Amino acid sequence: MKRAVRIGGASGAASDRREGFAQLASAYPDDPVDVLIGDFMSEGNMAALAARKAQGVSAYEFVFVDAITPALADIAKYGIKVVVNAGASDTELLHGVVVDLVKKHQLALKVAWVSGDEVFPAILERTKADPQAFLNVHTGEPLSAWPFKPFYAQAYLGGLGIAAALQHGADIVICGRVSDPSLVVGAAAWWHNWDHTHLPELANALIAGHLIECSTYVTGGNFSGFKELEEGGRWLDLGYPIAEIGAQGEVVITKQKGRGGIVSVGTCTAQLLYEIQGPWYFNSDVTAILDNICFTQIGDHRVSMTGVESAPPPPTTKVGITAPGGFQAEAYYFLTGLDAPAKARLFEQQARYALRSSAPAFTLLSFQLLGTPVPNARTQDAATAVLRVVAQAPTAEALAPELFARRLVDLVMSVFPGGTFHLDLRMGAPRPVYAYFVTRLAQTDVKHRVHTHDGAVVEVPPPKATRVFGAQPSAPRFVGPGVTAGEWGETMRAPLGLVVHARSGDKGSDSNVGFFVSGAEEFEWLRRLLSVDAVKELLAGEYNGKQIDRFELPHIRAVHFLLHDHLDRGVNCTSSVDFLGKNVAEFLRAREVDVPRRFLKRTRDGAKL
Structure with a gap:
């Protein structure tokens, strides 16, 4: 059986630090990685780069070139594979730039690229035949009624095209809009020779990908427990994460040696809760079911993940459609x-x-x-x-x-x-x-292809087995009594965040927010406290009257909420300063509730996640 693959998360956004590839590659002798992944895509730059493409201007993420250049020699020396979605809306063009860069440095690196994410013609064709074919996943509005004129559409691809490119000898794989965690799914599937029949393994790789897709978010960035990192200066030079994925889908999250940050149950819980939409996590290759996910600290900066279940992927994939707004x-x-x-x-x-x-x-x-x-x-x-x-x-x-x-x-x-x-x-x-319109397209309408280093074209078929899912499960309140006065002893009015951690993010105009605690007793109190109605009260003047979904993740002591249409049309045209929804959690943590005094004492006495 092949050993676990070690995948380093070298970039979490186009705005991330640009030294991740060079740091991880140069450390290979003492801290080896097999694959480096770089996530450069978001709904924000998808729209901006689509506009550049429509204007005939280069529309790939040029920051990737800056990031990869100082790492190329070590990547070649140590045989490290690289997988990125920096192609954005000009994947073939970026492929040519990287090929020229490799030649300039006289390195024997083979570069492939993946196509199929650009689907505007398919959208137009289907819309003409059926004006109700595409509905906005956030508002239910049909595309035909959208008051904007679209000029670009991009689908979220899965990871098996990446696996195929690596199987055909690629050292560097340039993708456009593969979904963020698909980068890890593809790398793990190649390493362990998985296909669509390996659903449990793919589901674990999918969530491992979600954990490291945002680079240092899982090593202490954007972490509400950030004060834990101040001791010893650990909040300086946060180390990039590494996912170790075994042949049976076993997952351990760790980080670079000798750099700042932490990998803990708390940082992994926070990153898991970031941007998820419910207990079903969809991807073009597999659906991961999160109800029983569990994190365990197994060593310094080493957290194992268990309990992820799997189901076939949906027959559709997510599509983002862009129009002048x-x-x-x-x-x-x-x-x-x-x-x-x-x-x-x-x-x-x-x-x-x-x-x-x-x-x-x-x-x-x-x-x-x-x-x-x-x-x-x-x-x-x-x-x-x-x-x-x-x-x-x-x-x-x-x-x-x-x-x-x-x-x-x-x-x-x-x-x-x-x-x-x-x-x-x-x-x-x-x-x-x-303006940005999020909808779904049948996977059978996507022409997913790999363009190998030697000019061959490899077709990547859609999954044979799929499942149609309804609405995400939602439990508005804890089944049982709510918080009873005096049940946890004396209370005091205090900010929720003194004992509760949280993480929030955006998906289109929706915002998610997940709350979590370290102790079983605190979780029992939290799950009883935070009903949908209670969150509406905490939102106060920010509540817009729209639907709120709720579910619990008991093994990581978390309660999660999806706030529908909370973000004023999403990152591309919102009037809000919180355009990514990241401060929804911090706003709610600052709201006051009746907190048991003994929970506050535990916090003061140094209880940590």
Whole structure:
């Protein structure tokens, strides 16, 4: 039996640090990895790069070239494979760039690329035949009724095309929109020679991929227990993660030796809860079922994962459709000290009056008071909040400086005491935003192909066995009594986050948020406390009246919620500053509830996840 494959997560986004490939490759003699994966895609850059493609401009993630170049010599020296989705909307073009780069460095590395994710013609053809063929997975709206004109569509591919490319001798595999964890699924399937009949193994690899797809998110980044890392400076130079995946699908998550960060039950739980939509985790190759997932600390920075179950994949795959969504411009004023809400109210009324002739052409005009001045603050910065003004319109001309930003600047002599606008007015210039429509396409309509280093084309067939799934299971409340007064002893009003960790993220306009604790007693309290109605109360003014789904993961002591349509149209055209939904969790952790005092004492006494 072949040993476990060691897969290093060298990039979690186009905005990640660019040293991951070089760090992991150069450490091979003391800390070997077999495959390096790099995730460069998100709903945000999918839309932006689609627009570049439509304009005839190079539309791959150029940061990958910067990241891989210093690593190439070690990759060749140690025989490390590389799998990335940095091709974005120009995979073949990036393939050519990498081939030239390899030749320039005189290295014998074979480069393949994967196609099939660009599906706009199939979408158009089906829509003409059936206007109801494609429904928005978030809103239920048919594509034919969408008030935007799409120009690009990209499907999320599975990992078996990657496996085929590696089986045909590739050292570097360039993909477009394969789903984030498919990078790991493909690498593990190649190493262990799995196919679609190996559902349990693929499901474990899928969740291992989800755990390391965001690179250092699983080693301490974006972790609500971040204060644990301050001791010894462990929050500096967070180490990139490594997934060890055995032939039977056994998974251990670890990280680079000798670098900062941690891998713990807590960091793995947090990353698992990030961006999931329910207990069923779908992929083009397999469906992972999460109800009984469990993490166990088996050593320093080593966590084993068990309990993942499997089912066939759905017959469809996710598709993101992009269209021009108009333009957006912003302006900022600073408010200091007393009466911030009244100052904001004064400015909004003055601004709306100043914009009265321009605003009818706007599709959105929003005034947002960001933050609250600290009372009796010791510094002026701490006593300052920001007033953000956001406008959107169908055309750039409607947001020209003389029609928006200039009119707000001109108010400066009339506004509240101390009123000062931000002198960098570049955000006041109109910039394009993109509407994004998420739907599903039959896998049989996807032409998934591998283009090998020697010019051959290998067809990657869709899975033979699939399953149609309904709505994700949801349990609005714990089955049994809720929190009973006095059951856990004396309580005090305190922020939920003093004893509860959480992680949240975005998927289109939906936001997910998962809460978790370290102890069995705390979990019993948490699951009783957090019903759907309780979360609506915690959301308070942020609750939009839309559906909220709930489920529990008892073995990792977590309660998860999916907040439907919470994020104002998603990252590409939202007016929110929390465009990725990552601060939903932190907002809710700061909300106050009745917390048992003994839980607070345990936290003060150093209980850790």
